[in-house]
Amino acid sequence: MDKSFEVIVVGGGFAGVAAVKALGRSGVKVLLIDRNNYHQFQPLLYQVATAQIGVSDVTRTFRGMFQRYPSASVLTANVAAVDVQAHTVTTTDGDTFHAKILVLAAGAAANYFNTPGAEEHAYPLYSVTDAVRLGNAMVHALDAAQRNGSSGGVHVVVVGGGPTGVETAGAIAENFKYVIPKYYSDGVAANSSVHLVDMVPNVLNAFADKNKAYAARHLQQAGVRLKMGSGVTEVRPDGVDFADGTSLPSQITVWAGGLKAGAVVAGSGLDQGRGGRIDVNPDLTAPGAPGVYVLGDAANMTDARGDKLPQLGSCAQQAGKWAARNIRADLTGGQREPFAYRDKGYMAMIGRGAAVAEIGRKRIEMQGPLAFLAWLGVHVVLLSGNRQRISALISWADDYLTHSRSHVVLGAPRD
Numbered sequence: 008m009d010k011s012f013e014v015i016v017v018g019g020g021f022a023g024v025a026a027v028k029a030l031g032r033s034g035v036k037v038l039l040i041d042r043n044n045y046h047q048f049q050p051l052l053y054q055v056a057t058a059q060i061g062v063s064d065v066t067r068t069f070r071g072m073f074q075r076y077p078s079a080s081v082l083t084a085n086v087a088a089v090d091v092q093a094h095t096v097t098t099t100d101g102d103t104f105h106a107k108i109l110v111l112a113a114g115a116a117a118n119y120f121n122t123p124g125a126e127e128h129a130y131p132l133y134s135v136t137d138a139v140r141l142g143n144a145m146v147h148a149l150d151a152a153q154r155n156g157s158s159g160g161v162h163v164v165v166v167g168g169g170p171t172g173v174e175t176a177g178a179i180a181e182n183f184k185y186v187i188p189k190y191y192s193d194g195v196a197a198n199s200s201v202h203l204v205d206m207v208p209n210v211l212n213a214f215a216d217k218n219k220a221y222a223a224r225h226l227q228q229a230g231v232r233l234k235m236g237s238g239v240t241e242v243r244p245d246g247v248d249f250a251d252g253t254s255l256p257s258q259i260t261v262w263a264g265g266l267k268a269g270a271v272v273a274g275s276g277l278d279q280g281r282g283g284r285i286d287v288n289p290d291l292t293a294p295g296a297p298g299v300y301v302l303g304d305a306a307n308m309t310d311a312r313g314d315k316l317p318q319l320g321s322c323a324q325q326a327g328k329w330a331a332r333n334i335r336a337d338l339t340g341g342q343r344e345p346f347a348y349r350d351k352g353y354m355a356m357i358g359r360g361a362a363v364a365e366i367g368r369k370r371i372e373m374q375g376p377l378a379f380l381a382w383l384g385v386h387v388v389l390l391s392g393n394r395q396r397i398s399a400l401i402s403w404a405d406d407y408l409t410h411s412r413s414h415v416v417l418g419a420p421r422d
């Protein structure tokens with residue numbers, strides 16, 4: 008295989024894929040290196056973990072995605088090190104590749120903030136592997152509860168009241184309420200609990216007050232118990248301890264408590280800012296490393312006004328496209344432009360027919376079924392691949408009408 012390229016992109020998430028597509032479209036000789044041979048759609052991982060949709064709905068092979076771009080190649084390999092001065096990338100297989108320009112888009116990892124026991128006992132949710140592992144743990148815990156007869160139940164604690172924690176806790180509560188009673192004996196769902204916990208006083212703390220209140224109310228109606236305003240001090244195999252001296256039982260603790268830059272960026276030697284991410288220049292290049300771009304969840308990016316951008320799929324995707332534009336300028340002697348992010352706002356799904364959204368830069372607020380439809384529309388558009396879109400829509404319709412979970416065998420149905 009060729010070892011020298013015009014551009015190497017490390018990481019095929021929203022940012023990396025957008026960059027490779029835009030560069031491939033212009034005939035730039037670009038190599039994408041990712042540890043998987045597929046792109047994974049992180050926003051719906053919680054639905055994979057709760058068996059609402061399947062793994063194949065949130066994954067798409069890179070080779071399939073880039074087949075129209077002959078100048079783009081793909082390597083499935085784990086990146087062990089990058090040299091941001093020599094512009095080389097070394098994989099764990101020992102191969103080294105060189106490019107005129109490096110793009111680091113290797114995303115984020117769970118930030119446990121040194122909480123004792125969290126890394127060992129909690130389940131993060133940042134990859135398909137994480138989602139499948141969490142789903143399996145849930146099935147095993149439910150089966151064990153069934154074996155315990157009338158006293159058996161499953162206690163889940165979700166740490167982190169941001170969108171990921173809210174969506175995950177809401178989906179688990181709906182499973183306990185509507186799905187588990189169909190498949191397991193009466194006591195299992197009745198003895199089970201899901202708690203959503205955070206050190207800040209509200210769920211969805213970054214959202215408008217009305218949306219925070221709507222989310223809290225709807226989660227509680229769905230059966231989620233909220234414990235806000237006290238930080239987690241320890242995660243044990245069978246429970247979670249809090250700074251206020253209280254504890255909760257938990258067979259399954261989901262960690263949605265924060266992000267930090269992944270290992271590739273942390274080991275790159277670039278100066279790390281908040282969350283271990285790289286404070287990139289307005290044009291998305293890394294300070295002190297000419298010809299190196301850092302994008303998406305690996306970077307602290309700013310918009311044209313200098314405001315910090317959140318770790319969101321839309322920011323990563325737009326940054327990937329923008330970086331490709333600046334890279335083309337680098338390769339042709341043109342001028343790089345500062346990243347001009349088009350703010351589309353944000354949203355979170357809370358449960359069946361319930362979501363909150365704040366649309367556009369003006370943050371037009373929505374709650375309830377309208378926000379739910381907006382959420383559906385945005386996610387169908389964002390999903391990669393028509394087959395994936397159609398399949399996810401069928402699963403959602405089936406779930407909505409029948410409360411079925413066709414993507415996992417949840418044990419023997421009750422007679």
Ligand SMILES: Cc1cc2nc3c(=O)[nH]c(=O)nc-3n(C[C@H](O)[C@H](O)[C@H](O)COP(=O)(O)OP(=O)(O)OC[C@H]3O[C@@H](n4cnc5c(N)ncnc54)[C@H](O)[C@@H]3O)c2cc1C
Pocket residue numbers: 017018019020021022023040041042043046047048049050051052053084085086087112113114115132133170171269270271302303304305318319320321322323354
């Ligand atoms: C559960 C969840 C729900 C979310 N919901 C939403 C939402 O509703 N809306 C929204 O806008 N955003 C949402 N986000 C955030 C959004 O998914 C991220 O901001 C986005 O995926 C970041 O894109 P990225 O390209 O920077 O990184 P990622 O998508 O994380 O991609 C990084 C890539 O790098 C690869 N990689 C990492 N390390 C290595 C290595 N050493 N070697 C080789 N390859 C490597 C990984 O395999 C991966 O493919 C959610 C995130 C999560 C986790």
